[in-house]
Amino acid sequence: MKMSGARAIVSGLEKEGVEVIFGIPGGQSIPLYDALYDSSMNHILTRHEQGAAHAADGYARASGKVGVCSATSGPGATNLTTGIANAYMDSSPIVAITGQVPRASIGKDAFQETDIIGITMPVTKQSFQLRSVAEIPEVIKSSFYIAKTGRPGPVLIDIPKDIQEIEDEIDFNVKLELNGYKPTLRGHPRQIKEAAKLILEAERPVIIAGGGVIISEASEELMELARLIGAPVTTTLMGKGSFPEMDPLALGVLGMHGRKAANYAVTDSDVLISIGMRFSDRSTGAVSCFAPDAKIIHIDIDPAEIGKNVSVDIPVVGDAKTVLKELIRVLRKIMESEKSKAWQEKIKIWKKEFSPKMDYDDVPLKPHRVIKEIMDFLSEDDIVTTEVGQCQMWAHHYMGRSKPRSFISSGGLGTMGFGFPAAMGAKVAKPDVNVIDIAGDGSFLMNIQELATVVENNINVVVGVFDNHYLGMVRQWQELFYDRRYSSVYLGNLPDFVKVAEGFGALGIRVEKPEEIRPALKEAFNAGKPVVLDFMIEHECNIFPMVPPGRCLKDIME
Amino acid sequence: MENKTHYIVALVEDKPGVMQRVSGLLSRRNFNIKSISVGATEKLGISRITMTLKGQEEVLEQVIKQLNKLIEVVKVLGIEKDESVIRELVLIKVNTATVSARAEVVQYANIFRGRVVDVAKDSMVIEITGDESKINAFIELMRSYGVKEVARTGKTIMTRGKKIVSIKGK
Numbered sequence: 001m002k003m004s005g006a007r008a009i010v011s012g013l014e015k016e017g018v019e020v021i022f023g024i025p026g027g028q029s030i031p032l033y034d035a036l037y038d039s040s041m042n043h044i045l046t047r048h049e050q051g052a053a054h055a056a057d058g059y060a061r062a063s064g065k066v067g068v069c070s071a072t073s074g075p076g077a078t079n080l081t082t083g084i085a086n087a088y089m090d091s092s093p094i095v096a097i098t099g100q101v102p103r104a105s106i107g108k109d110a111f112q113e114t115d116i117i118g119i120t121m122p123v124t125k126q127s128f129q130l131r132s133v134a135e136i137p138e139v140i141k142s143s144f145y146i147a148k149t150g151r152p153g154p155v156l157i158d159i160p161k162d163i164q165e166i167e168d169e170i171d172f173n174v175k176l177e178l179n180g181y182k183p184t185l186r187g188h189p190r191q192i193k194e195a196a197k198l199i200l201e202a203e204r205p206v207i208i209a210g211g212g213v214i215i216s217e218a219s220e221e222l223m224e225l226a227r228l229i230g231a232p233v234t235t236t237l238m239g240k241g242s243f244p245e246m247d248p249l250a251l252g253v254l255g256m257h258g259r260k261a262a263n264y265a266v267t268d269s270d271v272l273i274s275i276g277m278r279f280s281d282r283s284t285g286a287v288s289c290f291a292p293d294a295k296i297i298h299i300d301i302d303p304a305e306i307g308k309n310v311s312v313d314i315p316v317v318g319d320a321k322t323v324l325k326e327l328i329r330v331l332r333k334i335m336e337s338e339k340s341k342a343w344q345e346k347i348k349i350w351k352k353e354f355s356p357k358m359d360y361d362d363v364p365l366k367p368h369r370v371i372k373e374i375m376d377f378l379s380e381d382d383i384v385t386t387e388v389g390q391c392q393m394w395a396h397h398y399m400g401r402s403k404p405r406s407f408i409s410s411g412g413l414g415t416m417g418f419g420f421p422a423a424m425g426a427k428v429a430k431p432d433v434n435v436i437d438i439a440g441d442g443s444f445l446m447n448i449q450e451l452a453t454v455v456e457n458n459i460n461v462v463v464g465v466f467d468n469h470y471l472g473m474v475r476q477w478q479e480l481f482y483d484r485r486y487s488s489v490y491l492g493n494l495p496d497f498v499k500v501a502e503g504f505g506a507l508g509i510r511v512e513k514p515e516e517i518r519p520a521l522k523e524a525f526n527a528g529k530p531v532v533l534d535f536m537i538e539h540e541c542n543i544f545p546m547v548p549p550g551r552c553l554k555d556i557m558e
Numbered sequence: 559m560e561n562k563t564h565y566i567v568a569l570v571e572d573k574p575g576v577m578q579r580v581s582g583l584l585s586r587r588n589f590n591i592k593s594i595s596v597g598a599t600e601k602l603g604i605s606r607i608t609m610t611l612k613g614q615e616e617v618l619e620q621v622i623k624q625l626n627k628l629i630e631v632v633k634v635l636g637i638e639k640d641e642s643v644i645r646e647l648v649l650i651k652v653n654t655a656t657v658s659a660r661a662e663v664v665q666y667a668n669i670f671r672g673r674v675v676d677v678a679k680d681s682m683v684i685e686i687t688g689d690e691s692k693i694n695a696f697i698e699l700m701r702s703y704g705v706k707e708v709a710r711t712g713k714t715i716m717t718r719g720k721k722i723v724s725i726k727g728k
Contacts (some may be wrong), residue, residue, distance in 0.1 A: 180630050180631045240611060303623050303626070307619070
């Protein structure tokens with residue numbers, strides 16, 4: 001069939017099942033947007049391209065589908081970059097579409113020209129610049145396939161304007177030939193057998209579940225394995241929600257701001273079963289004293305993660321769900337092990353001894369209390385997104401989550417300004433659940449313009465601002481490690497978030513006392529419009545416990 | 559830790575931007591490229607990249623894994639020096655202003671199995687292939703006459719005997 005490049009792109013996206021695109025048009029993508037005008041796909045006009053990329057990311061993480069964002073060439077494309085890098089670090093499947101100057105102008109520093117392929121090369125799983133109209137079906141099909149399979153990640157398609165305009169014969173019956181891309185799903189049987197043997201010998205086993213468990217939808221298998229071998233489970237930031245944190249076997253989160261019981265258990269373990277995680281420095285602390293007595297089993301779909309940060313004893317390359325199913329099958333044949341009973345008792349004592357205090361009555365508010373009230377208010381299917389910094393770590397440490405995809409946070413890149421647009425994307429993906437962004441006043445300001453987008457499109461998310469007038473995490477580090485020399489961290493008593501919310505047509509509620517929190521939440525989630533809750537929290541409250549950077553997991557400051 | 563010289567051969571799909579992806583990845587992972595050469599293979603649409611790198615053993619393993627992750631990279635192999643033929647082609651422009659210099663340079667070129675590929679009034683271009691030590695030795699010899707210009711292709715490598723670095727199928 002003969003059609004324009006723009007029409008072919010839109011058809012290709014529709015054939016991939018895309019329902020929504022987050023983006024902003026511009027000079028070099030007008031033909032594409034002209035074709036979108038006739039499409040059944042919903043286009044949500046964000047107010048900044050970074051918001052579009054994070055929204056696509058949030059949409060992907062909430063739904064498990066590929067999120068799509070779009071921008072014009074030059075500044076539009078560069079504005080997407082942070083969002084693309086964020087998706088890359090957290091293995092989130094998004095497809096980013098950028099307009100580009102016409103082919104004849106490429107390389108001439110034309111108006112709004114930028115080498116976005118070059119700029120994003122280190123932070124994309126793959127990228128394409130279209131060179132002909134005929135290749136559009138293959139490029140779109142490859143992009144979605146690459147984004148969502150194996151270890152997921154962002155793919156960028158750069159489309160010169162003339163390609164959008166030219167008409168050519170288009171054939172959507174393409175067969176993908178990706179000779180250099182064949183992700184390994186099934187674990188090696190011998191490795192799985194070795195892993196099973198090691199697990200049976202374990203007296204102090206611990207499971208670390210990462211984001212890979214959520215991506216591969218292996219939570220059931222994770223639970224089955226934990227029960228079967230009696231191993232307690234801790235999660236990374238990315239893995240939060242893959243294992244219910246109220247479960248007796250749950251240790252809570254691991255790492256720099258992890259639960260004490262989790263850090264202790266990992267350090268004292270003799271066999272560590274690490275699933276779909278990458279031993280980030282925020283999870284391990286100093287590698288030299290990370291689980292010093294443990295033999296480590298590492299299950300991951302990305303072979304490059306094996307041995308990258310921590311050397312492991314038994315690597316199993318494969319998809320978490322597929323490998324866990326097989327591992328459980330092998331284990332069932334050869335066990336029941338009672339060896340870890342004493343260990344489980346010890347864990348129980350740690351968990352009891354170290355259970356965090358949250359029911360503060362202070363004014364200004366303690367963040368712990370706010371987190372507790374939000375946690376009690378939400379149901380397990382509701383979605384919490386976070387910004388980055390203290391607010392994120394308060395949520396990470398104190399807020400129990402039970403379901404995969406119910407906690408969405410910027411883990412690897414640590415992007416302030418992620419949480420709010422991600423909440424918008426999550427709410428579009430799951431309109432029937434409550435979505436709240438746990439924000440700081442610093443990070444909310446970084447993408448606050450998206451209030452216009454959510455109000456305009458009736459995307460009724462709630463932003464809970466933990467308002468302490470500081471860039472709190474940096475202030476905390478300056479307090480603890482730089483003699484309290486507060487350098488460029490004070491934000492002041494502005495803006496007035498209630499008035500800002502109202503100015504955008506949202507509802508703003510200021511919350512100053514503990515007993516006001518619950519009524520405010522109730523009002524917010526029943527407002528029928530987006531809401532900003534301005535929680536006035538203690539200005540210099542720190543996020544503890546904390547393992548100082550470069551120290552061992554048990555060196556905990558409180 | 560010791561920085562050793564490593565050789566990696568990658569077979570890649572001949573598509574735009576592949577060299578940029580490969581070289582960008584190497585520098586990002588903190589690996590120094592000493593030389594990199596690329597050319598066609600026995601299969602249409604597949605190019606062969608030969609890399610000579612300096613770095614630690616563990617980093618080498620990580621680089622091979624990361625290269626494997628690139629979509630267009632079909633095959634990557636770390637090559638041991640002992641099991642392979644390593645060659646490089648070099649063009650050297652030497653100062654030969656005197657008759658005696660000209661005669662001597664031609665003689666040396668013959669001894670090193672090089673060829674004179676260009677002669678001008680006061681300079682010559684010698685083409686020479688071989689392993690690194692042979693080429694270095696020849697360049698050293700030429701220095702006494704005055705080396706005006708050196709162009710090296712970077713190493714290209716083939717494993718000896720049965721072992722084949724190739725892609726099955728069409």
